[in-house]
Amino acid sequence: MMKRRDFLASAGLVVAASSVSRVAMAALPEPVIQATPDTMPPLVPNSGRPYNPVVTLNGWTLPWRMNNGVKEFHLVAEPVVREIAPGMVAHLWGYNGQSPGPTIEVVEGDRVRLFVTNKLPEHTTIHWHGQRLPNGMDGVGGLNQPQIQPGKTFVYEFVARRPGTFMYHPHADEMTQMAMGMMGFWVTHPKTRNPLIDEVNRDFCFLLNAYDVEPGSYTPKVNTMLDFNLWTWNSRSFPGIDSLNVRLNDKVRIRIGNLTMTNHPIHLHGHEFLVTGTDGGPTPKSTRWYEVTTDVAVGQMRQIEFLADEEGDWAFHCHKSHHTMNAMGHDVPTMVGVDHSGIASKIRKLIPDYMVMGERGMADMAEMEMPLPDNTLPMMTGQGPFGPVEMGGMFTTLKVRRDQKPGDYKDPGWFKHPVGTVAYEFKGSMAEPQRASSAGNQAMPRATQASSPTEVRVRKPNAHTGH
Incomplete structure (x- = not known):
């Protein structure tokens, strides 16, 4: 539920407001606060120019007020x-x-005025990523403006000069503030029919972000460069990411921005899409081709569009396999094929919660429900209509239904497959399958003859015998 707070009661903000009297404001706009991580319905404009609103995955759109056309x-x-x-x-x-x-x-073409109040324990700024604006409004602390000190309010004002998919984030102590989750989406809609921007039935947006939160703790480690353990869309990990629910034959647009420390190949099942826009604006139609995966590099925006013409529950995820895992440790040894028979039971007498890590692969981890530390998530989780989904991180589903009403974003539940359209177990007799027996040829002979393969044998020191 949205709540409104009156920040003018704060003496610090009253002083800060006096510094923005040049805009002839009687008072600051009342800030709107959102307490829930649910996907909010689109905010239909009730003032200003009309447009077809977006839906923010596990997020919401900020209301505004009109003041003398601003x-x-x-x-x-x-x-x-x-x-x-x-x-x-x-x-x-x-x-x-x-x-x-x-x-x-x-x-x-809108003139926008953005009041930014700093309630953090340190200074901040906001950079309006991808916008064409006056240099002094670009938001790089020290270069374009003074830092916004705690308790102060600054004003940014400029004209939204071009339509497109953008974002905002700090340009002050970036390593800390972005690692702590400071970012947001920005969409500028076209004011008239644009030959490069099609009308769509559903328009979704979300940001890619990542955190390093150790199990049992609550605050991200801001010095992490690459070894993040929570890969998220709009600060949500599967199974906490909402599904994208659409009507059969809807034209769908999805806008994605990347503020993590690595690239993400975003993959959609069951459909082909076009990349129709970036943070540079809509792409020329001559540069578009159909694909099912698009790479979103660091600091980039990608806008994809497709016709949702295949019913079902379709996976939608990052194609880096470690990015569909939660609380993933990076120093866990590979134990596939190692015989633990008899060992695990002895260890459990000393450590009751001990679990064999991946003797037959990692899927067992999802099924055995290993006890977890406080405030963390299982590496693989999620229960689908046919059993464990064994996913985490950057994963959700696109749900396409013929009976989903226009403008209805509610989850329709699991897809009811027509008879004969689900993969099934074959129980008949089978011939022996063909198998490759050669390693293949080489481009040219080696300078020295290869020796026969060597069998590796492990010899333990005498002090470690009997283990």
Whole structure:
């Protein structure tokens, strides 16, 4: 539920507001705060130019007020508590009660005025990623503006000059503030029919972000460079990421921004899509081709579009396999094929919660429900209509239904497959399958003859015999 707070009662903000009297404001816009991680319905504009609104996955759109033809927003940078998935929360930094912050939607040609109040324990700024604007509004602390000190409010004002898919994030102590979750989405809709921007029935957006939160703790480790253990969409990990629910034959647009430390090949099952836009604007139609995976590099935006013409529950995920895992440790030895018979039971007498790690692969981990530390998530989880889904991290589903009503974003439940359309166990007799027996040829002979394969034998020191 959205709640409104009156920040003018704070003496610090009253002083800060006096510094923005040049915009002839009677008072700051009242900030809107969001306390839930649910996907909110689209915010249909009730003032300003009309547009077809977006739906933010596990997020919401920031309301505004019109003031003499200017669209005014109020962002509050503050510590927040974000539910990553049921059973785990993280202490992050964000905007207006959530991380990521609310999506800002405007129309090409709108003059926007954004009040940014700093409730963090350190200074901050906001960079409007991808926008064409006056240099002094670009938000790089020290270069384009003074830092926004704690308790102060700054104003950014510019015209949204071009339509497209953008984002906002700090340009002050970036390593800390972005690692703590400070970011948000920005969409500028076209003011008139644009030959490169098609009308769609459903328009979704979300940010790719990642955290390193040790099991049992709540605050991300901000010095982590690559070894993150929580890969998230809009600060949510599967099974906490909502499904994208659409009507059969809807034209669907999905906007994706990447503020992690690595690239993400985003893959959609069951459909082909076109990349129709980036943070540079809509792509020329001559550059578009159909694919099922698009790579989103660090700091990039990608806008994909497709016709949802195949019914079903279709996987939608990052194709890096470690990015569909939760709380993933990186120093776990590979134990596939190692015989643990008799050992695990002896160890459990000393360590009751001990579990064999991947003797037959990692799937057993999802089924055995290994006891977890406080405030963390299983590596693989999720229960589908046919059993464990064995996923985590950056994974969700696109649910396409013929009876989903226009504008209805509710989860329709599991797909009811027509008879004869589900893979099944074959119980008849089978011939012996053909197998490859050669390693293949080589481009040219080796300079020295290869020796026969060597069998590796492990010899333990005498002090370790009998184990």
